[in-house]
Amino acid sequence: MTAPAVDARRPTDDGRFGAYGGRFVPESLVPACDEVDRAFRAAWADPAFRSRLDEILTGYAGRPTPLTPAHRLSAELGITLLLKREDLMHTGSHKINNVLGQALLAQRMGRTRLIAETGAGQHGVATATAGALLGMATTVFMGQRDIERQALNVFRMRTLGAEVVPVHTGSRTLKDACTEALRHWVTAVADTYYCFGSVLGPHPYPWMVREFQRVIGDEARGQAAAALPAGTPDVVVACVGGGSNAAGTFAGFLDTPARLIGVEAEGGAALSHGTDGVLHGFRSKVLQNHEGQIAEPHSIAPGLDYPGVGPEHAYLADHGRARYVTVNDTEVVAAVHRLARAEGIICALESAHAVAWVLRAVTTGEVAPGATVLLTLSGRGDKDMATLMELT
């Protein structure tokens, strides 16, 4: 069996993955995006930049992460399940891989200040962390409703020295924070770098963030080669919010016969239920009504309630190279408990979406007995304990 010939390794020079991606920004932001694009290409080709990033990822942030065989759960399910442990990264998830890359790039570009959007606060915390590490001022835009719901992460960001700016427009959540951060960037491009939290936004962000996250897939590919007799797994699965941990994971396996599965939250499933549209500077699948009004997604996992999805995933879906499925909140909570008791790992509610799909796919036969499954555990569950306590 061979994989279908899809080349998602690079978008076109203007950032299109097929019909998706591109750059839909005000005229005043075009030079800023061009400058990020040029700087990223130069940095990514520069061994000195790569080795400095590598040094920080290993000496500070916790790379490489292990590929853990889930022995007991595998035995229960009759498959071989391998977990790529991004939950062990500094600040608790894969987000730091991307943020450290972008913060180093900002510094190389001579910028002194980072801005970011955040929903639940995880990307804000990661950006505040990178800002503190590199001595850069950090401002995080966050919807007022999210500020009220995520007091702990707001306090984390402030402890790290970041300024948290409340956003009072729209539904006062993530999409509004993103809009506001882009608006602010227009007025501050001279000294300010916008650090996007996922494979979203205008070109070059979706491609650049994927490249910063591909360390997950590249590491996992090598680890799977050593762990599996066949060399590559039959199935590779990751949860999809904006799509960065999945894109980084898939990047390591696109040229293998592995089936690639992205798991969305039932209430935030832009790929499964969305339509073509433009949001925050790029074209992709978007949750919107027939008038183009953006929907407010709902998921028990705060990191999965973005109303759009990275353009590369829309492209991979159209070409059948990756398949996107949904699971519901009930399955997700059950998956957290099942993994915790079988393996001693309390994963994030986001990551539990991937686990939940595997549990279901084994019973429906979509994952056959004896199959090998590599699953990216994007984050740890500490942040979700209050949510789980309310349910028990």
Ligand SMILES: *Cc1c(COP(=O)(O)O)cnc(C)c1O
């Ligand atoms: C933010 C987050 C996600 C969703 O983001 P992606 O860009 O889709 O990876 C998933 N898992 C965790 C733990 C997160 O914090």
